[in-house]
Amino acid sequence: MLMRTNLSGTDVKTGSIALHSLQKRYGSAVAVDDVSLSVSPGEFISLLGPSGSGKTTTLMMIAGFEQPDSGQVLLDEKDITRLPPHRRELGVIFQNYALFPHMTVAENVAYPLRMRRVARAEVEARVRRILDQVHLGALASRRPHQMSGGQQQRVAIARALVFDPPVLLLDEPLGALDKKLREHLRSEIKTLHKEVGKTMVYVTHDQDEALAMSDQVAVMHEGRIRQVSAPQDLYRRPADLFVASFVGEVNLIPVKLKSGIAYGPAGEKLPAARWPDADRDATVCVRPEHLRLDTGAAASLHAIQGRIVGRTFVGDATIFEFRSDSGLQLTSKVLNISIETMLDVGDVCAASWNANDATILTE
Amino acid sequence: MADAMSSIAINGGTEPSRSSRWGATPWAWLLLPGTIFLLVLFVVPLAGLLLLSLGMPNWTLANFIRIGGNPAYIAVMRTTLEISVSVTVIAFFLSYPIAYALTTGGPTLRTFLLIAVVLPYFTSVLARTFAWVVLLGRNGVINNILLELGWTTQPVTMLYNRFGVLLGMTHIVMPLMILPMYTVMSGIDQKLLRAARANGASPLAAFLTVFLPLSLPGLIAGVLLVFIYCLGFYITPALMGGLSDVMITMEISSQVVDQLNWNFGSALAMVLLVAVLAVLWIGSRFFPIEQLLGFSDRSGASETISRQQMGTQWFMRLGAVANVLDRWLPSLGGRSIPTLASFLAVLLLLPVVIVAYLSFSDSSYFVFPLPGYSLRNYEAFLSDASWMRGTVTSIRIALMAAGMATALGSMLAFGLSRGGIPGRGAMIALVLSPIIMPTVVVAVATYFLLVRAGLQGTEFGLALGHAVHAIPYVVVVVVANLRDLNPTYERAARSLGAGPLATFRTIIAPLVMPALIVASFFAFLTSFDDVVYVLFLGIGKITTLPMRMWEGIRQDINPTIAAVATLQMFFAGAVIMTATLLRRKKDN
Numbered sequence: 001m002l003m004r005t006n007l008s009g010t011d012v013k014t015g016s017i018a019l020h021s022l023q024k025r026y027g028s029a030v031a032v033d034d035v036s037l038s039v040s041p042g043e044f045i046s047l048l049g050p051s052g053s054g055k056t057t058t059l060m061m062i063a064g065f066e067q068p069d070s071g072q073v074l075l076d077e078k079d080i081t082r083l084p085p086h087r088r089e090l091g092v093i094f095q096n097y098a099l100f101p102h103m104t105v106a107e108n109v110a111y112p113l114r115m116r117r118v119a120r121a122e123v124e125a126r127v128r129r130i131l132d133q134v135h136l137g138a139l140a141s142r143r144p145h146q147m148s149g150g151q152q153q154r155v156a157i158a159r160a161l162v163f164d165p166p167v168l169l170l171d172e173p174l175g176a177l178d179k180k181l182r183e184h185l186r187s188e189i190k191t192l193h194k195e196v197g198k199t200m201v202y203v204t205h206d207q208d209e210a211l212a213m214s215d216q217v218a219v220m221h222e223g224r225i226r227q228v229s230a231p232q233d234l235y236r237r238p239a240d241l242f243v244a245s246f247v248g249e250v251n252l253i254p255v256k257l258k259s260g261i262a263y264g265p266a267g268e269k270l271p272a273a274r275w276p277d278a279d280r281d282a283t284v285c286v287r288p289e290h291l292r293l294d295t296g297a298a299a300s301l302h303a304i305q306g307r308i309v310g311r312t313f314v315g316d317a318t319i320f321e322f323r324s325d326s327g328l329q330l331t332s333k334v335l336n337i338s339i340e341t342m343l344d345v346g347d348v349c350a351a352s353w354n355a356n357d358a359t360i361l362t363e
Numbered sequence: 364m365a366d367a368m369s370s371i372a373i374n375g376g377t378e379p380s381r382s383s384r385w386g387a388t389p390w391a392w393l394l395l396p397g398t399i400f401l402l403v404l405f406v407v408p409l410a411g412l413l414l415l416s417l418g419m420p421n422w423t424l425a426n427f428i429r430i431g432g433n434p435a436y437i438a439v440m441r442t443t444l445e446i447s448v449s450v451t452v453i454a455f456f457l458s459y460p461i462a463y464a465l466t467t468g469g470p471t472l473r474t475f476l477l478i479a480v481v482l483p484y485f486t487s488v489l490a491r492t493f494a495w496v497v498l499l500g501r502n503g504v505i506n507n508i509l510l511e512l513g514w515t516t517q518p519v520t521m522l523y524n525r526f527g528v529l530l531g532m533t534h535i536v537m538p539l540m541i542l543p544m545y546t547v548m549s550g551i552d553q554k555l556l557r558a559a560r561a562n563g564a565s566p567l568a569a570f571l572t573v574f575l576p577l578s579l580p581g582l583i584a585g586v587l588l589v590f591i592y593c594l595g596f597y598i599t600p601a602l603m604g605g606l607s608d609v610m611i612t613m614e615i616s617s618q619v620v621d622q623l624n625w626n627f628g629s630a631l632a633m634v635l636l637v638a639v640l641a642v643l644w645i646g647s648r649f650f651p652i653e654q655l656l657g658f659s660d661r662s663g664a665s666e667t668i669s670r671q672q673m674g675t676q677w678f679m680r681l682g683a684v685a686n687v688l689d690r691w692l693p694s695l696g697g698r699s700i701p702t703l704a705s706f707l708a709v710l711l712l713l714p715v716v717i718v719a720y721l722s723f724s725d726s727s728y729f730v731f732p733l734p735g736y737s738l739r740n741y742e743a744f745l746s747d748a749s750w751m752r753g754t755v756t757s758i759r760i761a762l763m764a765a766g767m768a769t770a771l772g773s774m775l776a777f778g779l780s781r782g783g784i785p786g787r788g789a790m791i792a793l794v795l796s797p798i799i800m801p802t803v804v805v806a807v808a809t810y811f812l813l814v815r816a817g818l819q820g821t822e823f824g825l826a827l828g829h830a831v832h833a834i835p836y837v838v839v840v841v842v843a844n845l846r847d848l849n850p851t852y853e854r855a856a857r858s859l860g861a862g863p864l865a866t867f868r869t870i871i872a873p874l875v876m877p878a879l880i881v882a883s884f885f886a887f888l889t890s891f892d893d894v895v896y897v898l899f900l901g902i903g904k905i906t907t908l909p910m911r912m913w914e915g916i917r918q919d920i921n922p923t924i925a926a927v928a929t930l931q932m933f934f935a936g937a938v939i940m941t942a943t944l945l946r947r948k949k950d951n
Binding site for chain 2: 063064065084085086087088089090091092094095096098099100101102111112115116159160163169
């Protein structure tokens with residue numbers, strides 16, 4: 001929708017990025033701690049994490065605005081760790097876009113070409129072509145502040161792509177926008193990625209954004225990468241408690257693993273994959289939509305006994321608050337497909353799930 | 364300064380570039396030229412002043428003992444203190460309603476009040492003092508009117524006594540009081556007042572418990588600035604005071620210039636300097652001084668609020684009482700405060716306006732109302748060789764001073780904003796001190812230095828002195844602008860392939876240029892309006908335009924001066940307009 005024709009003739013083989021044990025300290029605080037990551041050409045990877053997790057610092061080290069204390073940044077197997085930013089040939093889309101306020105849209109887009117001393121006629125042609133591709137041809141002589149948020153993003157994209165970099169770095173480009181526009185622009189970026197086939201590194205704190213757009217998501221916390229996975233795996237098989245609770249809603253159930261079987265707080269057997277290793281304490285995590293609440297006969301043997309203590313209607317689904325006899329608080333999400341067998345507050349029931357929907361975490 | 368003061372921006376959402384917080388950057392080198400300049404022309408002279416006051420080369424404390432032991436000098440100190448305290452108190456009570464209405468009023472009222480505050484502020488002190496001399500004199504405008512109306516049978520003495528000094532000084536310092544008040548007040552979230560009302564506070568109680576305590580830093584800053592300014596005030600007391608109203612600055616001038624008693628004059632200057640530093644030190648317990656001049660790394664509000672925890676209890680009690688008495692108290696709402704503020708603002712503008720009006724007289728005396736309009740005063744100004752020579756001299760010196768101040772000041776501003784040096788606070792203090800320290804003291808100190816260098820009475824020497832005085836204004840304007848200059852623009856340029864130099868040329872320079880233009884205008888204006896430095900550094904050899912006015916006001920109150928003062932006002936107005944337009948262009 002955004003780009004009809006291919007924006008560039010880039011060979012899809014270029015644009016791989018590799019980070020080797022990047023480390024960055026500010027005084028005594030460690031901002032980025034032993035971060036290694038490899039991104040294949042054409043891949044869309046998100047760096048997801050709460051603020052202060054080191055994701056923007058990592059991106060800025062790729063862009064060259066921050067120098068790592070140790071470690072390496074490789075672009076297409078070339079070490080660019082010490083290369084100044086303007087020699088890296090990476091497109092960067094900044095938070096709030098950083099469109100130069102004293103230049104028109106066309107001048108903004110022409111900027112990288114002028115810096116590369118491209119001949120004036122060619123600059124004009126390329127600027128016109130790319131502005132037409134982002135449907136801003138008619139607004140070329142406007143100033144950035146005269147444009148809407150969506151148009152500004154397209155200018156930023158055009159400016160970052162016009163010199164045909166193999167990689168695009170995006171630093172929370174949707175951060176400051178309202179929800180509707182954000183969803184719209186999200187799909188524009190996704191379409192753009194499909195069409196130009198460039199490697200994209202996308203920094204965000206919004207898990208929906210990361211899950212919806214990425215091929216791979218790297219979750220960061222306290223300067224470290226906690227997990228790198230495809231979105232489905234990240235959600236279904238979180239690697240640790242932080243990832244489990246940061247991405248999506250989750251029920252965390254403390255269990256004891258004994259001879260391969262998980263026992264709940266009241267000593268009940270719980271559904272989970274067989275634990276191959278030694279006995280220990282652990283946490284089973286189950287997504288609310290996987291948690292079943294059944295009454296009476298339907299109740300499975302491997303379940304937690306308790307009662308419903310809350311019910312909230314949220315449109316497409318109903319959220320049940322469940323409290324076990326041992327005092328454990330769990331949440332179940334049931335899609336409102338039929339309303340016949342709806343449980344109510346006070347009902348006694350049993351909570352269970354399929355063994356392969358549960359993840360055992362031991363940390 | 365008003366420009367920067369009224370725009371103490373709370374830092375934008377982006378966190379400051381991290382690299383600047385840790386260790387010095389190459390930008391820090393830009394601090395070097397300006398620092399050397401200020402060290403040589405500001406710190407060294409003040410140190411020299413101290414040595415002179417101690418009798419160098421025959422060390423002695425005799426000068427200070429003489430000041431302490433002589434009733435005449437004690438009387439001078441008392442007069443200085445009396446006048447400064449009175450003016451500060453009067454100015455405070457007259458300024459608060461204006462600042463309040465400036466914050467809370469509608470757009471029309473606010474525009475009017477802002478003009479009423481800023482226009483006089485940028486009109487030279489000399490022109491404003493001249494306005495009062497014309498208004499208050501024996502044959503002045505006010506006596507004219509009183510006699511005309513038959514309210515008195517003979518002219519009332521209002522000039523050359525304590526009354527005249529207080530009136531003139533109060534009028535001149537009020538903008539200085541209002542601007543910091545307004546800066547702080549406009550940062551108060553109006554929703555807080557609504558929250559107070561929602562929680563059961565009457566309008567008066569909401570004001571007492573929320574607005575007043577939150578505006579306190581601005582009030583302290585205003586009082587501090589004005590008090591310091593009064594202690595070191597020279598022009599107005601010298602022109603409007605009576606024989607018994609000798610302030611310390613006048614005594615310093617008479618010792619140094621008339622009696623050539625350098626050591627004793629230095630000792631007096633040291634006393635004044637120490638007094639000002641003591642006031643500043645006490646004040647800095649309550650308010651971070653550099654903040655009122657536009658330097659704040661963070662919003663700083665939270666810090667100052669926490670310092671007021673003790674006061675809050677007191678305000679709460681006051682508010683609770685007001686709440687109980689609410690039913691019996693007259694309503695403070697409605698039109699009363701805007702009306703009062705407008706009235707005071709008219710008084711603030713009136714002297715300036717009347718002088719402009721009188722300048723178009725066709726009479727060679729000041730007659731009110733005008734017998735007829737003509738441009739004869741302007742013709743007199745343009746055809747008089749001595750006036751024209753003064754004007755050309757002023758322009759020449761102001762260009763030199765503005766050139767030096769803009770170059771050094773903007774480098775300092777870049778160094779301070781981006782240098783990431785340790786001890787930044789001390790650097791800021793050094794850079795800003797030339798406008799905080801009494802002008803007379805700095806001028807005297809510079810004079811002694813120039814004499815040693817053989818530069819006394821040269822236009823270059825005078826321009827050096829003016830440049831020292833103008834650098835702080837340049838720094839404040841440029842720093843305010845650099846704070847708005849988002850470092851992401853530079854990063855964007857670098858990511859798009861621009862090297863450091865290309866980034867400076869294509870991004871930083873164009874974005875900072877308006878601020879540099881404004882800053883150089885202000886630097887020009889401070890030099891162009893100055894008379895104190897000329898009095899000391901010019902040693903009677905240099906007659907600038909203000910110097911010619913000064914002599915004119917002292918000898919014969921010549922209507923040509925009205926034309927010159929009006930032209931100065933228009934020039935100042937034009938500078939403000941340019942600054943506003945450039946700012947608006949940037950914001951759009």
